[in-house]
Amino acid sequence: MTKHVATYPTDEQLERWKREAAEMDMSFSEWIQAMVEAGMKKFSPSVERDEDINDLREQRNDLRKELEARRSRVQELETALYQGEREAIAEYIENNPGAEYGEIIQHMMNSTPERVSRQLDVLDGERVQRDEEMFYPIESEK
Structure with missing residues (x-):
């Protein structure tokens, strides 16, 4: 008590x-x-911290920079992906004025392998590694 x-x-x-x-x-x-x-x-206790405040601030700032860099990279990849899709649709319509919706869909389905190949080329070595016809994620440091 x-x-x-x-x-x-x-x-x-x-x-x-x-x-x-x-x-x-x-x-x-x-x-x-x-x-x-x-x-x-007859002794004074002392608490020793694992890390001082300056070390923690430095770690926090490093993590913020890393987070911002990764967010930026994700944004770049998303932009490339979405712009690639929009560009493919726009080019098809420019080359085929008056194209119907079904024709546009069919063109996108037919050209998917080409677009996927371009995206894999961009990702190769950054996030994906290729072993002949197999693709694997690159192990990131955690």
């Missing part, structure tokens, strides 16, 4: 204690309890 204990520090002490507790990532109550116990054992 826990009990309430009170102390009456000066304003300066209170602020210093709160700062110390925050620096050790402890609640104020936890910190006071730990300091009392440490004082009774």
Whole structure:
């Protein structure tokens, strides 16, 4: 069972204690309890962080840059894919004015292997590796 204990520090002490507790990532109550116990054992506990705040900020910034680069690459690939499809439709209509919807669909179906080949050429070495006629994802570093 826990009990309430009170102390009456000066304003300066209170602020210093709160700062110390925050620096050790402890609640104020936890910190006071730990300091009392440490004082009774005649040693001061120290909490060593695995990484300091600057290292964590640097890691965060690196991860943000990596995320932004990947988002940009995804956008480029999506744009290439969708523009490729639109371009194929537009070219067919330009070469066949008055084409009916069914003819456009048939043309897209007939030209799919060519468009897929172009996309695989773009992806080869970046996200996909080719082994003769087989394709495999490139293992990414995690």
